[in-house]
Amino acid sequence: MKLGWDSKSGGERVLTSWRTPIDPSDGEFVFRIESIESPQLLLEKQKIRQSRWGPWNGHRFSGAYFKKSDHVFRPVYHSSPEEVSLKFETTDESVLLRLVVNQIGVIQFLKWENGSQIWVPVMTLNQDICDTYGSCGPYGVCYRNNAQRCRCLKGFSANMSNDRPLIDPMNECRRKLALKCNNDDGFVKRRELKLPDKFTVWQGLSPQQCGGYCLKECSCMAYTNIDIYGNGSKCVVWLDKLLDIGYSAHGGDALYIRVARGELESISSAKRHRLYTAIAILLLSAFLWTAALCAKYFTFDYERTTKTATVNRRSSQVQDGQDMQFFSINTISAATNNFSQAKKIGAGGFGPVYQGELPNGQRIAVKRLSEFSRQGDEEFQNELSMTAGLQHRNLVKLLGCCTEGDERILVYEYMPNKSLDKFIFDRVARRLLSWEKSFEILKGIAKGLSHLHSGAEVRIIHRDLKVSNILLDDEMNPKISDFGLARNVEAETEEITRRVTGTYGYMSPEYMMTGSYSTKSDVFSFGVLVLEVVSGRRNWGFRHPDHDFNLLGHAWKLWTQGKALELMDPVLLEESFREKDVTRCIQVGLLCVQCHSGGRPAMPDVVSMLQNDDAIPMEPREPGFYGLKSSRELKSSLARGNQETCNGLTITTLTGRS
Incomplete structure (x- = not known):
């Protein structure tokens, strides 16, 4: 397959979608490819840009990255x-x-599988919200797989509304300081970017001259030097707003962005401040390390009363500034x-849960730490601190706690319709839903999880999302509960634990195998939950007479065969339903359970996919842990000399939760 232009004949080679899956007309x-002068890849719908990859930089189209481990082809330009x-x-x-553009505009490489006799997706080019043209507006940068998807370039700021951390593309990023169009302006370098659209090539300028000439031209907003025609580096400039920029760690380029002199000074000051802060942290760390080294020679034996005092003190700290109260044991007992x-x-793992009613008539749910609980004080304190500050209609509300004597009690708002699993896995109750x-x-669960993940500095990873932890109020609105395993993490970080805890069937591959967890671990759990709600079947323990796949594998098999509704x-x-809504949920579920965490969408994007009627421009790839077999079956398979790749898994040292 070849795309491009022939200057002699004036002919153009393009790839056009079919009208429908069974109608091959245009x-x-x-x-x-846009043109000879502007060589970049475009996906257009009735001549309107939908997605863009480019321009060519001598090695690849800017922002486009083909992972060698994922494909059996190579691009030749x-x-x-x-x-x-x-x-x-x-x-x-x-x-x-083969390379195809389907009827909804998804660009895919398909490989023929002889065994199943079907075309299987190998790679999808426009697989992310960031591939939607101009999704973050002028001067906005789109970050894939990130809760804070849109951010402004340095020197720009966005109008924020409703305390949302995301940029509204309708309220574009604006300059903090106006340009003066003289030598007071300068350039800020940003690396790893998909270069903006609407570029111009200035011929005859060396890389050293490019920036100087751009500075003299008042309309020049940015420049770079790339090998756009394959015959040496050229001066490429942007003479209008910078649009359709994306962060691309593996396929991006450097861009020099024009800013006012005052902004340059502000950036330099910020760098110095970060340097001084880093030095201070190093000195403090050295002091603490020395103190810890000295303290290891001393042993302190705290009695239970001391531990109780510690819990009470931490509870008081949580209470400060929060709409939460302490309850006496007498009040809870009554x-x-x-x-x-x-x-x-x-x-549950925490202990028993009781229904109660306060003197003012308010109904409550009481979680009492059992003396035999495996979670103990640490996870009591964790759930207390995690839940106290949460305010969202799809997150269960913590009303208060009780820490008198040996008691560890959490008091929540009461959910009269219990948990979601009581409906979807019960043949009689399911008819009520x-x-x-x-x-x-x-949609509500997705919004609640997105709220947890969207912290600007610190995010909350739930780590035990499942249908039994989704509670339903009197109007059947969902609320995420049980934060005993939740963790705070800094933005854009991945944590590793040596104690893997969670619920079988919901844990992501990277978490189960290496202990690595991030917001994408919760995304995987949400995907499992979606497929369970659609099918009414549990992933863990799923059986099918025709194959050995679990629920994820079964859903994937039906999707690749075009039988998703089954x-x-x-x-x-x-009952009556919209088929496209069901198909949309299955597609979102499969996108969330993809084996590689980097391919899973961020929760704000999941919310957008579920709420909008527009076609989702991403095709799911193979899910993680979709062919679970027992160790006996695996040994038998190996003994027969089976050379096929086996997606098997044996579980030995994990701590499961009921």
Whole structure:
């Protein structure tokens, strides 16, 4: 397959979508190289830009990155006065490969699988919200797989609304300081960017001259030097607003952005401040390390009363500034009829949960730490500190706590309809939960999880998202609960633990295998939850007479065969529903459970996918842990000399939660 222009004939080679899956006449989407003068890849819908990769920088199209481990082809670019073209050559002649643009504008490489006799997606080019043209507006940078998806370039700021951390593309980034169009202006260098659209090539300028000439031209907003035509570095400039920029760690380029002199001084001052802060932290760390080294020779044996005092002190610290109160044990005991069995409504790793009623008539849920609890004081304190500051309609609200004597009690708002699993896994109760309401519940859960992940400085990773931890209020609105395993992490970081805890069937591959967790671990759990709600079946323990896949593998198999709707719970098929909503949920679920965490969408993008009717411009790839087998089956398979790759897993040292 070749795309491009022939200057002699004036001909252009493009890739056009079909009108429908069964109608091969020309559809609305065209994948092409823009022009000989502006060699960049474009996806257009009726001549309107939808996605863009470019310009060519001598090695690749800016912002486009093909992982060598993921494909069986290589892109070959050719540029000369006679022709500008791009073609994809297979690296293995035995592999049958094709490039398609489907009827909704998704660009995919498909590989023929002889065994299953189907075309399987190998790579999707426009697989992320950031691939949507101009998604962050002028001077905004789109970050893939990030809760704070849109950010302004240095020297610019955005109008924030409703305390949201995301930039509204309708309120574009604006300069902090106006340009003066003289020598007072300067340039800030940004690396690893997909270069903006609407560029111009200034011929005859060396890399050293490019910036100087740009500074003399008042309309010149940025410049760079790249090998755009394959015959040496050229001066490339932007003479208008910088639009459609993206962060690309592996496929980006350097861009020199014009800012006012005052902004340059501010940036320099900020760098000095960060340097001084780093030095101070190093000195403090050295002092603490020395103190710890001295302290290790002393042993202190604290009695239970001392630990109780510590818990009370931390609880008081949490209470400060929070809408939370301390309850006496007498109040809690009276509310629950002395923790009567008749008031008991559940139990978990923390301990029993009771229904209660305060003197003012308010109904409450009481979680009491069991003396045999595996979680103990540490996770009591963790849940207390995590939940106290949460304020969102889709997160359960902590009302207060009790830490008298040996008691460790958390008091929550009461959820009269219990947990989501009581509905979706019960054949009778499921009929009370329509598909329309199920869809709204999934949207609510996504919003609550997005709120946890969207902290500007610190994010909360739940680490135990599952259907039994989704509580339903009197109007069946969902609220995420149980934060005993939750963790605070700094923005854009990944943590590692040596104690892997969670629930079988919901834990992501990277967490189970290496202990690494991030917001994408929660995204995986959400994807499992979505597929369970749609199908009415549990992922852990799923059985099918025709194959050994779990629920994820079963959903993936149906998706690749074009039979996604067969995943839907038969009970839901008895009522009216919009097929595209069900298909959308399945697609989102499969995107969330992809094996590689980098391919999973961030939760704000998941919320957008579920709320909008627009086609999702991403195709899911192979999920993680979709072919679970017992160790006996694996040994038997190996003994037979089976050379096929096996997605098997044996679990030995994990701590499961009920």
